[in-house]
Amino acid sequence: MQAQSKINFSQPAPNILCASISGAWQIGSKVPGPSTVLSLLEDNPGIKSLVIDGAQLDGWDSIFLTFIRTITDECGKRNITLEMQGLPEGVMSLLHLASVVPEQRDASQKKKQKTFLYMVGKSAVNFATSTVQMLHFIGDATLSLLKFFLGKARFRRIDLLLFIEDCGADSLPIVTLISVLVGLILAFVGAVQLKLFGAQVYVANLVAIAMAREMGALMTGIIMAGRIGAAYAAQLGTMQVNEEIDALSTMGISPMDFLVLPRLLALVLMMPLLTMYSDLLGMIGGAIVGVGMMDITLVQYLTQTQETLDLTNIMLGISKSGIYAIIIALSGCMRGMQSGRSAAAVGEATTSAVVTAIVGIIVTDGIFAVLCDALGI
Amino acid sequence: MHWVYETEMNRQSEKTINTPHIIVSDLTMAYGDFVIQRDLNFSINHNDIFIIMGGSGCGKSTLLRHLIGLKSPAKGQVFYGDINFWDISPDERSRIMRKCGILYQKGALWSSMTLAENIGLPLEEYSGLAPRDIEEIVSLKLALVGLAGYEEFYPSEISGGMQKRAGLARAMALDPDILFFDEPSAGLDPVSARRLDDLILELRDSLGATIVIVTHELASIFAIGNNSVFLDAETRTMIAQGDPHRLLSETDDPKVKEFLTRGEAAAEGAKK
Ligand SMILES: Nc1ncnc2c1ncn2[C@@H]1O[C@H](COP(=O)(O)OP(=O)(O)OP(=O)(O)O)[C@@H](O)[C@H]1O
Ligand SMILES: [Mg+2]
DSSP states (O other), rough: OOOEEEEEEEEEEEEEEEEEEEEEOOOSSOOTHHHHHHHHHOOOTOOOOOEEEEEEEEEOOOHHHHHHHHHHHHHHTTTTTEESSSOOOHHHHHHHHHHHSSHHHHHHHHTTTOHHHHHHHHHHHHHHHHHHHHHHHHHHHHHHHHHHHTTTOOOOOHHHHHHHHTTTTTHHHHHHHHHHHHHHHHHHHHHHHTTTTTOOOGGGHHHHHHHIIHHHHHHHHHHHIIIIIIHHHHHHHHHHHHTHHHHHTTTOOOIIIIHHHHHHHHHHHHHHHHHHHHHHHHHHHHHHHHHHHOOOOOHHHHHHHHHHOHHHHHHHHHHHHHHHHHHHHHHHHHHHTTOOOSHHHHHHHHHHHHHHHHHHHHHHHHHHHHHHHHTOO | HHHHHHHOOOOOOOOOTSSSEEEEEEEEEEETTTTEEEEEEEEEETTTTEEESSSTTTTHHHHHHHTSSSSOSSSSEEEEETTTTTOOOHHHHHHHHTTTTEEEEOOOTTTTSSSHHHHHHHHHTTTTOOOHHHHHHHHHHHHHHOTOOOOOOOGGGGGHHHHHHHHHHHHHHHHHHOEEETTTTTOOHHHHHHHHHHHHHHHHHHOOOOEEEEEEHHHHHHHHHHHEEEETTTTEEEEEESOHHHHHHHHOOHHHHHHHTTTTHHHHHOOO
16 A cells, blocks of 8 residues: 655745645545645745655556646745656656647637627628528429439439338338337327217227327428438538548539438438328228227228318328428438537537438428418318 | 640640740749748759648648639749639630649549549540540550559559548649649558659650649659749748759758758767
């Protein structure tokens, strides 16, 4: 066991303070901080010279070095001459190294404290530029879509197929689970209310309309925002970090055509299909509750569903899902392409892609609700 | 193979040695308000092996980004021959870039494609060759950088140094007029680094290409460089240019001398 680390103070002359350091000064051992020395200096303004004696030092590491550096800085500020005796050679040479390597001149300057007004102005300007960037991106994507329809966009077909598999088939399990559960929940919530009027059989209507018009598209949208939007942002962000996107554009291959377009197409093709699937499974979920727990026969449930559902309701949900798909794919790709060149920036891009997509989906859904009301759909 | 032969013929006839290929004039580069380098003036001749050197973080990669159309200058111009590179439309710029091969500092291979697809993509886009011929060119390029047989590997399945070499193979895919290398030998063992130098010389001579290299590697600088520019991080501008050998023997600037002698000049000075 090493000796306890401590500082012994003595004052050989009124204006000299001698601090002799003993014990082990290492990370993990309990060591006195520089404040013990500094407060002594504070209390005795007469002291003009400080001697540090390290002859009895048992062991040292970075803790000791930072201690000495703090003392050195403080002594410099107070015009106290500092003398070091008996410190190990390693300590002296490391201290020397740390003092001769010049600081980058601008490195520390850049991170100055900003005033409140400055920050408000800065975020306003940032908001404006990011809106412009977003419009720019949407415009580029539209152009590249036009090019696709004219048959001039270049991307690898195999990429499109892979993305379709990822968006479509690979998403089925999670869409199944969520849709059935949403159907169950809707049926339960509806049943409690409808029972009051003895109108349980209308649970089927409620579930069918809610799934077809709203929940099918909405839940699929939110699942895909988390699953696919995030993946798109992360993929493109990482490509940005690795200079892969630079390599594409210097080769004259438009990243918009090559990377964004297949992702967008895959999602736009798959989302409506997934939404229809989700509608169906939601109704099955509703039927499980209705038939299993509320004395409605399966035939009754099916007849009710068939009577209420018409093509308008189903098409409304499906067209919404197409728009959600565009929102998800574009926000994922946009955040990815705008990502900074570090791992942290890719993480931010991913988060921001999901948030943008979900906000976009909900806002669009709101607009649809108002429009449908006005048009009487 | 026919097509490669033809372009090479064209090259030999249209090019004259020692005329400027790229001219950088009054270039100032900045990220926002943060100026990285200012007042850069130099020219890169046809057939040069031109070295961009300087300490870490002084803006070498940034300069390269200005030369290859990824970042526009804060001030000043870049000329390719007599074309003002940043004045023309992006489409025309990308037409110029098609004759350039670029090896990025991090390799920048497309991670979702195999090495063969990586090298084959530019060929598919621009050469109009049949898939069979593309395959052959790909395996030739991979063999040139010592990666024969790695066609079906994905970039994540090979080491960093191998990725760098595969990136080089992709840069050479279209037999470019100008090759830009960002630290080609970083991450290579000494023998491969030496082979790479030989390969660069070979490329210059066989393709008649102009080669621009960002590097710290003193051995390569002296072995292959015949012209150079030295960027300084502190004063934020270029402080020397010319043949590296001549710079070493003639320069008075302590920073250049220190760099070219691995700091030995300064250390000796300190000893005396
Ligand atoms: N996107 C960016 N935004 C702001 N500053 C940047 C950005 N990219 C680079 N810089 C700054 O530009 C300077 C030059 O960077 P650059 O990558 O060109 O250096 P380099 O000379 O290539 O260095 P190295 O030899 O380490 O590769 C650095 O100081 C860096 O802080
Ligand atoms: Mg660099």
